[in-house]
Amino acid sequence: MTTEQDSRASDAVQLAETTTQPSSVVARTSTWSVWALFCLSVGALALTALRGTQWIVSDILIVDGLTAVMWVVVTFFSGIVHSYSRRYMAGDRDIERFYARVFGFTLVVMTMTAANHVALLAAAWLAMGLLMAGLIGHVRDWEQAQAAATLARRYFLASSALLAGSLSLLAWATGTTSISGILAQADEISTSVALVAVSAIVLAALIQSALFPFHNWLLSSMTAPTPASALMHAGFVNAGGILLTRFAPVVTLEVAVMSAVVLIGAVSALLGQAMGLVQPNVKRKLGSSTIAQMGFMIMQCGLGFFAAAIAHLILHGFYKAYLFLSAGASVEQTVPKDAKSTDTGVSSVAIGAVTAVGAGVVFATLTGKSLLAFDSGTILVLVVVLTTLTATRDILRRAVLPATLRVAAVPIVVLSAITGYALLYNAISTALSGVPMTDAPTELTAAHFLALALFVVAYLATEFGWHRSSTRLYVFLLNRSQPDSSTVLTTKAEYNDV
Structure with a gap:
């Protein structure tokens, strides 16, 4: 081997090492820190479960069962994403910024679940959305990524405005700025104020959880790095269910709103599932699945079973984090072949x-x-x-x-x-x-029977393959599952430039 060949081989080895073993101090520090937070969260959950008590810190923070459970879930998923990204993001010129945002997102979500002051909750909700929008547009030179980030940011700002307005109204109606104080006086809130406040809270939750008709931001967010997508689908979209669970005493005041939540959840669950059936893109299929699962979660909240919604979002988080982090293994070249059913009649x-x-x-x-x-x-x-x-x-x-x-x-x-x-x-x-x-x-109510009828019709449609036999239905579902046009690469040249 010549000296020139030795030099090239040495350069190749150095390049391989730099792309597999990131030297970023931020990456290492944040990864160890988030796993330390996970261990502390497990301890908090154990104490909460054993003692059955809650801790309130000067009406600013509250650590109860919901807080402890979500801390464990959030830090675990974040730890997985941090560890996975050490290799996945190796060589990225903005790896420090990526890790800063992911770790910051983790801290903000932990703050959001523990917030007991309306201002702190509103600020954490806003920061959570802005950090996720930043992760969606992580690649600065990618025009479509920036368009997706801008689109998501608009949705998240609208959600934050609705939540801030609702919290301000509830604080004014009850004369207290603590969430625990508001919930304690829920029965004393007038019907008109409750209707406006609850509607705003529900809308904020629907936007954050990407339910129909606010699902487009999620389908357009595939420009995010895969670890960020895993964190988004396994954690971020669950915020809607957490918010409704925290404000359950207020949300359940209005039967009409609860019935509407059931219907919206059912429609989103069925529409998301149907869109996934006609979508060939792996990531968009996963996005459609998330819409379906979030719809079912929100529907459970509308039925009044908030604990069931939390259990559902935990299981969905594990499932979807695994699917996104292993999405690359699903990309393969195959020869089309006739599908053979193994149905036993x-x-x-x-x-x-x-x-x-x-x-x-x-x-x-x-x-x-x-x-x-x-x-x-x-x-x-x-x-x-x-x-x-x-x-x-x-x-x-x-x-x-x-x-x-x-x-x-x-x-x-x-x-x-x-x-x-x-x-x-x-x-x-x-x-x-x-x-x-x-x-x-x-x-x-009538809404419950209508939701049940929709599930029956959806089952029959799937059983008889109506989404395949009906051209109009197929086109409708395919159009509904498309991201915003400004976030899609449309030519081969654009793919080569990325």
């Missing part, structure tokens, strides 16, 4: 029906929901039955196991998953026992 229908009914019985039994009570809990159980039926039928079609083995294996897997969800729901309910009204079932 009539027996498949029977297996799906029996499994779905069994899932409803298991969920209702473990969580204490009674179909005879005929309240919003009945709707929740029936929705679990329908979603389980859809999932079971899909698994039966895709499974490569022999037919006889699928008959036994699929019900066991599905029922085990439902059991795990119900047990987590009970654990979260116990952890949030000191938080006001985390389990407040409501009376049934």
Whole structure:
């Protein structure tokens, strides 16, 4: 080997080392710091669960079950993103800025969940949105990334304005600036003030959680680095459910608003799921899935089961963080081939029906929901039955196991998953026992029956493939799942420039 070749080899080794082992002090320090925060959060959760008490610091901060649970969840996901990014972001010229924003985002979310003063909550909510918009537009020289950041920033500023206005109105109506004080006087708030304040809080939550018709910012945010997308889909969008859970005593004052939340959540859940069926882009498919999951989470809040919503967002966070961080492994070249269904015919229908009914019985039994009570809990159980039926039928079609083995294996897997969800729901309910009204079932209204009818129609549409047979429906769903045009690369030359 010549001297020139030795020099080139040495340069290659040095380049490989710099791209796999970042020397950024900010990256190392923030990664260790966030894992230290995770350990402290676990300790706070243990103390809160064992003592069943809460700590209030001068009406500024409150550490209760909701705070401790979300601290553990947020710091864990942030720690995973920090560690993953050490390699993923290696060689990025703005790695320090990226880590500063991610770590700052973690601290802001922890502050938001613990805020007991209206000004602190409003400031944390605003900072959370601005930091996430910055992560979406992390690549400064990428025009589409900056357009996506600008679009997201507009949505987040609107959400912050709605929340600030609502908090100001509630503080004026109750004569206190502490959130715990406002919640304690919730029953004394006049109907008109409550309606305006609750509507603003709900709208702020819907925007942050990217529910229809505010979902476009999420579909346009794919310019964010993959670790930032994981943090967004596993953590940021969950803020809506956290906000509604914190203000449950106020939100539940207006039955009309709760009914509207159920409908909006149901429409978003079904629309997001349907958009994912027609979207070939991996990241947009994941974005559509997030819209669907957030819709179901918000729907649970509308039904009055806020603890169930928290359990759902935790499970969704784990699932979506994994999917985004492993999204690169899904990109491969394949040859189109005819899809072969492994459906077992009539027996498949029977297996799906029996499994779905069994899932409803298991969920209702473990969580204490009674179909005879005929309240919003009945709707929740029936929705679990329908979603389980859809999932079971899909698994039966895709499974490569022999037919006889699928008959036994699929019900066991599905029922085990439902059991795990119900047990987590009970654990979260116990952890949030000191938080006001985390389990407040409501009376049934026309909105509940309409939402249930939508789930039935959606199941039939999926079962019979209407989204494929109807050109008009297919085009509608494809158009709804498109990001803002200014955030999309449209030519090969633009791809090469990035």
